[in-house]
Every structure is written in structure tokens, then in C-alpha cells.
Amino acid sequence: MAQKNPSTGLVMIKGGSFVPLYGPDAKPVKVQSFQLDAYPVTNAQFEAFVQAYPKWRKATVKKIFADQNYLKHWATPLGVGPDAAKIKNSPVTNVSWFAAKAYCECQGKRLPTSNEWEFAALASETKPDATNDEKFYQRSLEWYSKPNPKYLPPVKESFRNYYGAYGMIGLVWEWTQDYNSALLVGEGRSNASLDKQEFCGSGASGATNVKNYVAFMRYAFRSSLKANYTVANLGFRCASSMPVASR
Amino acid sequence: MKTSTKTKAVQFLGIAIYCLGLLFSCTDVKKEREIASAAIAAGSKVLPQIEAELTNAPNVPRPIARKYPAKVVVRLEVTEVVQKLADGVEYTFWTFGGSVPGKFIRIREGDEVEFHLMNHPDSKNPHNIDLHAVSGPGGGAASTFTAPGHETIFDFKALNPGLYVYHCATAPVGMHIANGMYGLILVEPKEGLPAVDKEYYVMQGDFYTKGDFGAPGLQPFDMTKALKEEPTYVVFNGSVGALTGEKALTAQTGETVRLFVGNGGPNLISSFHVIGEIFDKVYQEGGSKVNENVQTTLVPAGGAAITEFKADVPGNYVLVDHSIFRAFNKGALGMLKVQGKEDKKVYSGQIMDKIYLPEGATVQEMPDSKAPLAPVAATKDGRIALGKAVFTQNCQACHQAEGQGIKGAFPPIAKSDYLNADVNRAIGVVAHGLEGQIKVNGELYNSTMPKLTLTDEQIANVLTFVYNQWGNKGVEVTTEQVKKVRATPPSH
Numbered sequence: 001m002a003q004k005n006p007s008t009g010l011v012m013i014k015g016g017s018f019v020p021l022y023g024p025d026a027k028p029v030k031v032q033s034f035q036l037d038a039y040p041v042t043n044a045q046f047e048a049f050v051q052a053y054p055k056w057r058k059a060t061v062k063k064i065f066a067d068q069n070y071l072k073h074w075a076t077p078l079g080v081g082p083d084a085a086k087i088k089n090s091p092v093t094n095v096s097w098f099a100a101k102a103y104c105e106c107q108g109k110r111l112p113t114s115n116e117w118e119f120a121a122l123a124s125e126t127k128p129d130a131t132n133d134e135k136f137y138q139r140s141l142e143w144y145s146k147p148n149p150k151y152l153p154p155v156k157e158s159f160r161n162y163y164g165a166y167g168m169i170g171l172v173w174e175w176t177q178d179y180n181s182a183l184l185v186g187e188g189r190s191n192a193s194l195d196k197q198e199f200c201g202s203g204a205s206g207a208t209n210v211k212n213y214v215a216f217m218r219y220a221f222r223s224s225l226k227a228n229y230t231v232a233n234l235g236f237r238c239a240s241s242m243p244v245a246s247r
Numbered sequence: 248m249k250t251s252t253k254t255k256a257v258q259f260l261g262i263a264i265y266c267l268g269l270l271f272s273c274t275d276v277k278k279e280r281e282i283a284s285a286a287i288a289a290g291s292k293v294l295p296q297i298e299a300e301l302t303n304a305p306n307v308p309r310p311i312a313r314k315y316p317a318k319v320v321v322r323l324e325v326t327e328v329v330q331k332l333a334d335g336v337e338y339t340f341w342t343f344g345g346s347v348p349g350k351f352i353r354i355r356e357g358d359e360v361e362f363h364l365m366n367h368p369d370s371k372n373p374h375n376i377d378l379h380a381v382s383g384p385g386g387g388a389a390s391t392f393t394a395p396g397h398e399t400i401f402d403f404k405a406l407n408p409g410l411y412v413y414h415c416a417t418a419p420v421g422m423h424i425a426n427g428m429y430g431l432i433l434v435e436p437k438e439g440l441p442a443v444d445k446e447y448y449v450m451q452g453d454f455y456t457k458g459d460f461g462a463p464g465l466q467p468f469d470m471t472k473a474l475k476e477e478p479t480y481v482v483f484n485g486s487v488g489a490l491t492g493e494k495a496l497t498a499q500t501g502e503t504v505r506l507f508v509g510n511g512g513p514n515l516i517s518s519f520h521v522i523g524e525i526f527d528k529v530y531q532e533g534g535s536k537v538n539e540n541v542q543t544t545l546v547p548a549g550g551a552a553i554t555e556f557k558a559d560v561p562g563n564y565v566l567v568d569h570s571i572f573r574a575f576n577k578g579a580l581g582m583l584k585v586q587g588k589e590d591k592k593v594y595s596g597q598i599m600d601k602i603y604l605p606e607g608a609t610v611q612e613m614p615d616s617k618a619p620l621a622p623v624a625a626t627k628d629g630r631i632a633l634g635k636a637v638f639t640q641n642c643q644a645c646h647q648a649e650g651q652g653i654k655g656a657f658p659p660i661a662k663s664d665y666l667n668a669d670v671n672r673a674i675g676v677v678a679h680g681l682e683g684q685i686k687v688n689g690e691l692y693n694s695t696m697p698k699l700t701l702t703d704e705q706i707a708n709v710l711t712f713v714y715n716q717w718g719n720k721g722v723e724v725t726t727e728q729v730k731k732v733r734a735t736p737p738s739h
Binding site: 221 | 419470
């Protein structure tokens with residue numbers, strides 16, 4: 001059941017299986033129980049990280065690890081600057097996959113896999129699996145179609161799902177460990193030839209659940225990324241495999 | 248090869264010399280001159296490079312004057328913006344260049360295009376572009392998948408002339424298009440399009456909002472309506488009223504007008520029509536075939552058409568999707584205002600507005616145009632018959648159908664002692680009216696009998712009728728009697 005571990009800020013996601021959105025003959029994917037950060041990593045948390053690990057500071061990060069927009073919303077090399085009051089508890093964005101991965105590893109955690117992330121994101125407030133809840137989709141849809149706010153809201157103010165994870169829907173996009181393994185290419189309609197798993201334009205009809213049309217956008221978004229990219233509405237959170245003892 | 252190079256060089260030189268003769272302040276001409284000079288300097292292997300001029304609807308870039316191919320750099324920025332969909336209604340549009348439809352791109356057949364797609368850092372979503380003018384995977388979409396805050400570049404050669412739609416093809420494709428991610432790219436044929444006086448860019452699209460048509464506020468996209476293909480709005484150029492009022496297209500009489508018409512869809516095909524104009528020419532589906540004298544042209548979703556006509560007479564010409572409920576109930580209305588001299592031969596304007604009579608529009612008269620004479624009774628029975636009609640029309644309401652009257656209000660004229668006692672008095676009552684108290688069959692009545700506007704003949708007839716009904720004394724009243732009584736002032 002949904003349990004929050006207050007010391008680490010992790011919530012437990014009880015394993016199970018789900019059918020990813022792509023492909024007409026997609027098989028259910030098994031997801032082991034795991035723990036996931038209740039909140040996306042905040043600017044304040046990331047500030048603490050770059051202070052501790054100088055190689056991830058704005059000025060010193062290696063170009064192959066992050067593009068030139070890395071932490072561009074921060075006014076100072078070490079922190080947010082004048083906007084701190086407004087966004088210190090908001091999700092950190094403009095971070096590359098390398099930086100996100102390093103952050104999680106330094107916390108003794110890792111980035112969630114796309115399957116883990118998607119599995120956890122299937123939950124509405126009351127149900128672990130809101131696959132058939134159209135209201136839930138509509139909420140997603142409305143967020144996807146709204147422009148980014150000037151200042152992202154604090155992580156604790158966003159939607160809390162069944163597991164106690166906040167902001168899975170409606171806050172920011174999030175990096176996953178295998179973000180680029182989604183079966184989507186730039187030309188997202190070419191599922192007729194090479195890889196039938198590729199979806200998108202035809203995916204609406206080829207998908208396992210047509211109603212959850214909007215979830216394609218997450219796969220599409222991840223597919224548009226490279227590991228050194230930084231994006232103004234892309235953040236991350238960390239995960240942890242279940243400790244052996246509790247399995 | 249060599250001779251053609253020489254020919255080109257001579258052409259460039261010619262242009263350069265021509266341009267030198269013109270004002271240097273004219274940047275366009277200057278630019279052309281520089282391009283031509285650069286081309287000469289570099290030889291024909293390197294195409295002159297031009298930054299494409301992009302325009303917002305309803306404007307289009309100037310026709311291409313170049314007679315040679317160029318390397319055209321197109322930079323198109325994707326932004327996600329909240330804009331007006333209708334009065335009081337806002338919508339989050341995803342745009343190529345800041346508004347719907349996207350910027351108009353104009354290139355020449357044979358041009359090599361270096362295409363830059365920039366996705367604004369504030370965008371929430373990744374986007375790409377599929378240009379129907381591109382021969383290659385995804386029309387460029389395969390090479391332009393662009394995360395927010397990034398820019399992608401690819402090259403293509405414009406092999407086919409025509410008017411082409413471009414649109415976003417990122418998952419979910421339908422939603423990206425439904426949010427307004429489309430526009431037009433014109434590949435002018437090598438020989439150019441015939442010169443016209445006015446060129447405009449009109450693009451239809453269907454929109455799906457949670458609220459009903461006109462429901463105010465920032466309206467979210469409605470996926471269910473989109474899947475059912477039941478749009479809330481069907482509009483030209485991105486919003487209700489984008490082409491009306493002050494924003495109407497304009498032309499002068501005698502000018503030729505070319506409309507580059509696109510349809511972004513995502514779902515509906517358009518029955519494009521300009522009320523009051525006939526398209527002299529339609530480049531069907533935006534291709535090379537020209538149809539002539541067309542009233543309504545079909546523009547498929549993801550398709551286009553070029554229509555041309557001469558504005559013959561002044562007035563307001565309404566652009567519609569002639570699938571007409573969309574026009575008058577969902578927003579697909581635009582306007583072209585034509586000003587200038589009337590040509591009464593082509594169109595007279597309203598000559599007259601008058602009463603319509605089903606037998607014919609004019610006032611009709613019989614050859615002998617006198618009003619028919621009232622019938623004159625030749626006999627006592629004839630008088631009774633005509634008098635019945637007068638009674639029904641004038642007397643029956645008060646004195647009742649059987650002459651019984653209404654007790655206390657209107658005296659009886661059946662078996663009436665008052666009536667039967669004095670014929671001349673009875674005539675006088677009808678001719679002059681009667682006011683004051685009278686006693687009829689033992690009952691007092693005190694009410695007013697108005698003076699009736701009846702002819703002598705009518706009075707004679709109606710009284711004869713009354714005297715020969717309901718037990719009255721059966722006399723005939725003549726017009727001579729009535730005439731005499733009428734000439735006598737009432738005695739009471």
C-alpha cells in the first residue's frame with residue numbers, strides 16, 4: 001500500500017504489470033516494486049548538490065554533459081539568485097540527463113526507468129490504475145495544452161496521487177533512466193515499415209488504450225531529447241529499487 | 248554546361264547592371280544586386296543565399312522576381328501562445344511563428360532550402376514540421392524533431408511547383424494540428440505566377456473546445472469532440488473575425504485578386520466560396536491544373552487551392568466554407584471589401600424595393616379602371632337579399648342574429664313596436680343615429696346608436712330586410728324615402 005518514508009522522501013510503488021501505450025500487440029510489462037521520490041528534485045536541493053559537487057556547477061560543467069542552457073534560470077553560478085523565494089521549492093529544470101543521473105547517484109539512488117515512471121503515473125488520487133478514468137486523462141490533457149507558467153509552483157502544491165507521489169501529472173516533464181529507448185523516432189508516423197512498435201500518428205488507432213491519447217506526449221517528449229539537452233520544463237526525480245530485506 | 252554557366256553569368260550581370268541603375272536606398276533591389284554579384288563572383292556552383300521573408304496571414308511575401316535558383320534560408324520558430332479564438336474565448340494555440348496559420352513561406356521551383364526549426368525554450372512540448380513541399384521522409388518531420396529550447400536544421404530541394412500545406416507531425420499528431428500547427432508554403436513555378444494586383448493568405452482550421460461555441464474563458468482542447476470530428480469552431484486564419492471588420496481583405500474595383508487558400512483541418516474539408524464572386528481561375532488542389540469559372544472549390548484537409556478573380560464591382564464579398572452551418576454558426580466567415588467605381592452593367596445594385604404581389608410585381612389595373620358600382624336592387628326580394636348582408640356586417644353584433652337585442656342594452660328589432668310604429672323614424676335612426684331614452688316593447692333603453700356610414704341604398708335595403716323578418720310588418724323601404732329623411736334633420 002501507499003506508504004511514505006519520511007526520512008528519505010520516498011514512496012513505495014507496489015509492483016505489478018501494465019500495458020505500455022505503444023503498439024497494437026504490446027504485451028504487459030512487469031514492474032517490480034520500487035521506491036520513488038515523493039517530489040521532483042527542487043531548485044534548493046539541486047543548489048545543495050552543486051555546492052557539494054563543483055563539477056556540476058554552471059560554470060564548470062563539461063559541454064558534453066550539458067548544453068549551454070544548463071541551469072539558465074539560475075542567476076548565479078551557485079544558485080537561483082533573486083528568484084529564489086519564488087522557486088526554491090519548485091522543481092529544478094534546465095538540467096541534463098547526465099546531471100540528473102549524477103544527482104540521484106550521489107543520493108544513493110537512481111533515475112526511474114520509463115516503465116517504472118509510467119507505471120507510477122497511472123495512478124489517480126484514489127486508484128493505483130486510472131487507465132479507464134477519463135477525468136484523469138482530461139486533467140493531463142489540460143496541463144499538456146497550457147503554456148508553462150513563469151514560475152513553476154512548489155512541488156508540494158501539485159497533484160498527489162494514490163502512492164503519495166506529487167506532481168507526476170501537471171507539473172514538469174521528467175527525465176527517466178532510459179528516456180531514449182521509447183520506440184518513437186522523429187518522424188513519429190512511420191510505424192508501417194521498420195518497427196511496428198513505433199507509434200504516434202497511427203498510434204492513436206494502434207494504441208492499446210486509445211482514450212489515453214495524451215500519454216503519447218510523454219513518450220514523444222522523451223524521444224525528442226538527447227542526454228546533454230536541458231529544457232525549461234524538464235525536471236527529474238529519483239528512484240530506488242526495493243531493499244533486498246523487504247522483498 | 249559551360250555555355251549555360253556563361254548564360255547565367257550574363258543574366259546575373261544584367262540584373263546587377265539593372266539594379267545599379269536604381270536607388271540604393273531600395274534594400275530589396277540592393278539585396279538582389281548583391282546576390283547576383285555574389286553569384287557571379289562565386290560562379291554558378293554556389294547558389295546565392297537568401298534569407299526567406301516570412302509573413303503573417305493574410306499577407307504573403309512579394310512574388311519572386313529571381314530567374315535563377317537560390318539557397319533560401321527559412322527560419323521558423325515554434326511558440327505556444329494563448330490567443331483569442333472568438334470574442335471572450337481564449338485558446339492555447341501551438342504555432343509556427345506566433346499565430347495561426349503559420350508564417351507564409353514563398354520559394355521558387357528549384358530552390359535549395361536550408362530549413363531551421365526553432366522550438367522556443369518556453370514551449371511545453373517537442374515539435375517538428377512536415378512540409379508537403381518536401382520530397383523525403385516525413386516531409387522533413389524525420390529530421391526536425393525538436394525539444395523545447397532547441398533548433399534543428401535540414402535541407403531540401405523544391406522539386407515540384409505548387410501551393411503546399413505544412414504542419415506539425417509530432418505525437419499526438421491530431422492534437423498538434425488541432426492546436427493550430429499548420430501553414431502554407433508556395434513553390435512558385437520557374438516561370439512565376441501571372442501578375443495580379445492583390446495576393447492574400449487564407450487558411451481554414453477546425454477547433455475543438457471543452458465549452459460550447461461562444462463559451463467564454465480559456466478553453467481546453469476537447470479530445471472527444473476531435474475524435475468525433477465535431478468541431479466547436481471552424482474559422483479562417485485562426486479565430487472568429489480574423490478577416491472581418493477592420494481586418495477584412497481589401498481591393499479596388501478592376502483589380503485582380505489571388506487567394507492562397509489552405510486547409511489545416513485537422514478533420515474537415517472545406518467548400519471554399521466567395522459570395523458574389525466567381526473564381527476566374529482555380530489552381531485545383533494548389534497544383535498546376537487550372538480550372539476556370541468556378542463557384543466553390545473543395546479544399547481538402549492538408550490541402551490547398553489558389554483562386555483568382557477580378558473584383559468587378561464594389562461591395563462586401565463574404566468568404567465562407569459553403570458547408571454553410573460552419574460559416575454562420577461556427578465562425579468560417581471572412582470578408583473582402585472592394586471599393587471603387589460602380590459598373591451598373593455588371594451589377595446594377597438595387598433598383599427598387601416594392602410590394603410583391605404573387606400575380607406579378609407591378610401594380611395592375613383593369614382596362615376600364617373604375618371601381619365596380621354597388622349593386623342596385625330591382626325588386627323587394629332583391630332588397631331583402633342585399634339588406635341581409637348589410638345587417639350582418641353592421642347591425643347583428645348589437646341587435647343579435649334573430650333581432651332579439653340584448654335586454655337592458657340593445658333594444659329588440661324583432662316584433663318591435665318602436666320599429667313598426669314609424670318607418671320614417673326608423674330610417675332617421677339609421678341615417679342620423681339615436682341617443683337618449685326610448686321605450687321598446689314596454690322596456691326602457693338608454694344607450695347610443697351610432698350614425699352609420701351607409702348609402703341611401705344600403706339603408707333602404709337593410710330596413711326592408713329587417714321589416715320583413717321576425718314578425719315585423721313587412722314593408723319595403725325605398726331609396727327615395729331614405730333620401731327624404733336624410734335631408735331632414737333629426738327631430739329629437
